Amino acid sequence: MSVVTVLRQADIFEDLTNTQLELIASICSERHYQSGDVIFEENTPGDEMYVIANGEVEIIVNPSLVGADEGNDSHAIATLRRGQVFGEVSLVDEGLRSAGARCSQQDTHLIVIPREKLMLLCDTYPQMGYRLMRNLAADLAMKIRHTDLQVREQLMWAKRGKEG
DSSP: OOHHHHHHHSGGGTTOOHHHHHHHHTTOEEEEEOTTOEEEOTTSBOOEEEEEEESOEEEEEOGGGGTOSSTTOOEEEEEEOTTOEESTHHHHOOSBOSSEEEEOSTTEEEEEEEHHHHHHHHHHSHHHHHHHHHHHHHHHHHHHHHHHHHHHHHHHHHHHHHHO
16 A cells, blocks of 8 residues: 555545645655554654554553552553554644554554654645644544543543442
């Protein structure tokens, strides 16, 4: 499967032309992981975004990093599959990763997009940059809404536990 075909499957590249997708593909690299491999750790610098070409990736958080007394156990908060994107927050800011990513399936194939090269493309081709950033904002908004729902469910269960 070509890199352009993989990019076309990702929502953040919706409405981009074949030429624009080929430009993005030209700056990408590919990496392969096996089940259990750590792609990146929470609270580490990030300068790449990933698109899943094949396989599965878990997004993980470690509650002990924010003072929760749960040991060093990481918790999977999402499982992502083909066509889904992760690590995209590093395109928006250059802060530390808000979660980690771990491969959860053998022979997982990722397309890696470096922030610096993608930003240069967006600056050089503003129409493409606008479409990409609009789609990225929509993707992040959807993920925030999903996280808000998870937090509300946790609060509801915690309240019920105290009442019972």
